[in-house]
Amino acid sequence: MAIILNQVLEVPMSNRNKTFYFNNGCTLVDGNVFLVPIHILPAASRVFVELKCDICGVHFNKSYRIIAKQKNHTCGYKCRKLYFSQEKPSTRNRVSVSCSSCNSEFERIESKVKRNKNNFCSKTCADNFLKEFGQGRPKVKRFEIHCSNCNQLTYKTEKRLKNQELHFCSVKCSSEFKRPSRRKLLERECHTCKKLLLLPPHRIKNSVRSFCSQKCRAVWMRESDEYKKIAYRGKSVTLTCSNPECTATFKRRISTIKNENFCSSSCSGKIIFSRYPSNPSKEKIEVHCYNCSKIKKVPESVFKKNKYFFCSQRCYQAKRFDITDRIFTMTSIHKKTNILLNDLNIKFRNEKQIGLYSLDVYLPSYNVGIEVMGDYWHANPKKYKSNTELNSIQIKTISKDERKKDRVIKKEGIRILYLWEEDINKHEELCKSLILRFIDTEDMEMHSYDWCFDERKRVLSKNESSEVVYE
Structure with missing residues (x-):
């Protein structure tokens, strides 16, 4: 039997075990650990206890719930194997037995000897015995x-x-073994060489002619007039158009001939429309273009659905901001930019249309545009330092911004100030100073992330100062 040493174990306190250990007189240390003697531990406890191996005497640890119901304990598989191979009258009694195959004597546990009729010293002896007496006594004659x-x-x-x-x-x-066929076979001659064939009844019933081989079938297809009448070997036939108004003749393959054959789609269309007339088309309604007042005809469904009508894409682009409510579609940073301009008493106009593009804010007195840039959608370089961090939508937005800049700056000659989301939300004074500075300078473009306040609250570029602190 393994020696469980007299030891005091440390058990963490919990709401489940504190009442049990307090009632058994265990002391609480540091407010969260009980000192518990091993004989007080419940059988389901998971605390590791120290044991001594019955064979080699090595000390090892094991969970108490595993060893609580065991009488003997070993440190591993080798010691366990040695333990059961030794003669221990307290655990298992061994008896000398003679092998049922080779008659040699060996030791076996008494309980196994009583349970088995035949006993073998090795697996080879057991296999030899089964080969010779495997069938045993037949239960059925x-x-x-x-x-x-x-x-x-x-x-x-x-x-x-x-x-x-x-x-x-x-x-x-x-x-x-080759089993004889159970199907009834009937005799029939080959259609080409007149050789007798044995075929099942369904083959004779379903086919007009039978062949003994592919060669005989090929000879019939190549030489006989019977096959030519059936298949025509891909030849075409001259037909006249089924439209009574048309007397045109044309050739068509036999496999594609139908009850009615037409020389063209126009002839077939006339016959079909005469038999199945379509619904009369509804008259279109005249409307005026919202931009140039040009008259245009639209279907009734389009007239009911829309409020404004345009004759071309150019007219729609010219008026698309007039027919939409920009107050509700304006972003929060766009609204904050309008407040900053009102504080500076600068006149501005929202969404100035330039071709297919539009400037967020336009200052007509200075011919300056302000673009309000979101950090995520327009990919602020301070947050996204490499192109690998961008997704497909951000890449498309950046390319669109470049095309828009080329059109506005190079062709229209309008200078652009880019105010980014982080600066608009956190550094309003910096944005105001940048607007005033950009109006006075002749720079074609400027980004707010390139500028900041120094310690004296002067607006400086990051390139001019190495140690820069936001206000």
Whole structure:
């Protein structure tokens, strides 16, 4: 029996165990650990206890719930194997037995000897015994019979003899044996060489002619006039158009001939429309273009659905901001930019249309545009330092911003100030100073992330000062 040393174990306190250990007089240390003697531990405790191996005497640790119901303990598989191989009258009694195959004596546990009729000293002895006496005493009477394939003697029960006509000694003989066909076959001559064939009835019933080989079939297809009348070998036939107003002739393959054949789609369309007339088309409604007042006709469904109508894409682009409510579609940083301009008493106009593009804010007195840039959608370089961090939408937005800048600056000559989301939300005074500075300078473009306040609250570029602190 393993020696469980007299030890005091540290058990963490919890709401489940504190009442049990307090009632048994265990002391609480540091407010969260109980000092518990090993005999007080419950059988389900998961605390690791120190044990001594019964074979080698090595000390090892194991969970108490595993070893609580065990009498003997070993440190590993080797010691466990040694423990059960030794003679221990307290655990298992061993008895000397003679092998049922080779008659040599060996030791075995008494309980196993009583349970088994035959005992073997090794696996080879057990295999040899099974080969010789494997079938044992037959429970059902068996009769001798010869294999239908190799004529070897085999044993079968009376039930097998009645139910089966053929009997085999093994699966191999069963697979090698050629069984006679049970289907009824009828005689028929080959259509080409007149050779007799044995065919099942359904083959004769379903086919007009039969052939003994592919060669005979090929000879019939190549030489006989019968096949030519059936297939025509891909030849076409001259037909006249089924439209009574058209007398045109045309050629068509036999496989594509229908009840009615037309020379063209226009002829077939006339016949179909005469038989199945379509619904009369509804009259279109005249409307005026919202931009240039040009008259245009639209279907009734379009007239009911829309409020404004345009004759072209150019007219729509010219008026698209007039027909939409920009107050509700304006972003929060765009609204804050308008407040900053109102504080500076600068006149401005929202969404100035320039071709297919529009400036967020336009200052007509200075010919300056202000673009309000979101950090995520326009990819602020301070937050996204490499192109690998960008997704497909951000890449498309950046390319669109470049095309817009080329159109506005180079062709229209309007200078652009870019105010970014982080600066608009956190540094309003910096944005105001940048607006005033950009109006006075002749720079074509400027970004707010390139500028900041120094310690004296002067607006400086980051390139001019190495140590920069936001206000």
